[in-house]
Amino acid sequence: MASQLLLNETTDFLASHHRMLIGGAWVDAASGETIDVFNPATEEIIASVPAAGEVDIDKAVAVARKAFDTGPWPAMSPSRRGELLWALADLVEDHADLFNQVEVLDNGMPYNPAGAMAGPRAAKTLRYYAGWPTKISGLTVPADTPPGADHPGVTYVQREPIGVVGQIIPWNFPLGMAVMKLGPALATGCTIVLKPAELTPLSALLLGQLVEKAGFPEGVVNIVPGYGDPAGQAIAAHPDVDKVAFTGSTAVGRKIIHAASGNMKKVSLELGGKSPFIIFPDADLDKAIASAGRLAFFLQGQNCMCASRLFIHNDIYDRVVDGVAKIAAGMTIGPGLDPETNIGPLISAAQLDRVQAFVESGSREGATLVTGGNRLDRAGHFMAPAIFADARPEMKIVREEIFGPVTCAQRFAGDDLESVARQANDTIYGLIGSVWTRDLETGHKMAGKIRAGTIGINYHGPADISAPFGGFKQSGWGREFGAEGLNQYLESKTVVTRF
Ligand code: NAP
Ligand code: MG
Secondary structure, three states: OOOOOOOHHHHHHHHOOOOEEEOOEEEOOOOOOEEEEEEOOOOEEEEEEEOOOHHHHHHHHHHHHHHHHOOOOOOOOHHHHHHHHHHHHHHHHHOHHHHHHHHHHHHOOOOOOOOOOOHHHHHHHHHHHHOOHHHOOOEEEOOOOOOOOOOOOEEEEEEEEOOEEEEEOOOOOHHHHHHHHHHHHHHHOOEEEEEOOOOOOHHHHHHHHHHHHHOOOOOOEEEOOOOHHHHHHHHHHOOOOOEEEEEOOHHHHHHHHHHHOOOOOEEEEEOOOOOEEEEOOOOOHHHHHHHHHHHHHHHHHOOOOOOOEEEEEHHHHHHHHHHHHHHHHOOOEOOOOOOOOOEOOOOOHHHHHHHHHHHHHHHHOOOEEEEOOOEOOOOOOOEOOEEEEOOOOOOHHHHOOOOOOEEEEEEEOOOOHHHHHHHHOOOOOOOEEEEEOOOHHHHHHHHHHOOOOEEEEOOOOOOOOOOOEOOOHHHEEOOEOHHHHHHOOEEEEEEEEOO
């Protein structure tokens, strides 16, 4: 079937002169420097965007500071803040097709207008946060009466926005990341400097246009594309930024912590994963195999929740490996705009080289490559999804986050849950995990034993925007989503009154 045609509005948007949004104005980088934006399916340049430098970050932080300290935003009534978020959600939904096409061209992901990464879901996320401003409340505290007094007075705790927030996001699902970051910060009354990934800046710029249309006061949302160093680094280190929220690799997360230490800004981190997907012999195997195949290769495996370590009971090991391999081999690899595509290109030539090096190391270290792993001989950064059998815990493919369409199968024997959990927990990461069994007792006991922020029982993925999401161990600091996610953007202030 022919590839989907581009909408006029997509072509117009791509061809427009892209600038960054600082204090309600669209501007070029002070240096004039730009970044070329590539379509990973064709390797063609589709746009160019300004590359923010330190000077631009200084400007963006200054206007965000002013908008927070003296602007109308933090003092605006909660219901009005909610209305603006709702208006932004409506605009995102109205432009869903445009967003979806831009995402596919910029990131390479298969087009899926109903999918978790697409416009309607982004609108839903914003609506979730639109409901929050009117529900953020503090508490009163039953403090003791001080010695010599006849009344305890009144002690209450109020919740206030943390201030100017720097947000730095990765390229793997750019629009979803942008709204997941902006939503809670806006709901709480913070002002924002958002840096999208250098490889996928376009949907954030488009979102910036809608932020303006929705009517947010100027300086509340500033969008500054640029390189990790200097732009991201400058945000993380900036003395006038009160908090930095980062999603990306554990290695860069460590740099963010160092950079943030200067003014001791608050830090939240959503980092890498190496998620266990554990299949017991009593599981609904058809369902478990289908899910393992889908979730190992979702977004070309370029997602932090990737089912990258399969632990399979001996009795069903061959059947599961065979089933996942068949799914991998049956996938249609191609450009995201082709409706038959299940697997798009990897994000860049560098990422493809990196993943290929992992495939080579797996074979070198003695794992069995059951299917896939090869680069495709065509334009674009394509490779066939791969599964390794006979993986062992010390292998690089098992220890490190590959961030590509490669999964590794390991065996377990017997029914000692403790030893299965020990295998699953043998990682520096702790983002998510899943257990596949018909025995709920096994499921819940395993959920208690796995050290990760989200555990699925016959499910692998995040719960919903209303439940906390984040990592144990080196998968991050703090939680996003739900009330816990809002807490990341709030300070508590205790007020003590004596009569
Ligand atoms: P990355 O290299 O860590 O980059 C993430 C962001 O940080 C990008 O905007 C990047 O800018 C910026 N950056 C790079 N160096 C920086 C520095 N020194 N200071 C400040 N910012 C800097 O990650 P990625 O390769 O884009 O994304 C893949 C990683 O993200 C994986 O490890 C994945 O597991 C993780 N991830 C985690 C979650 C989660 O929720 N836990 C979700 C998705 C992805 P450039 O674009 O210029 O490099
Ligand atoms: Mg791109």
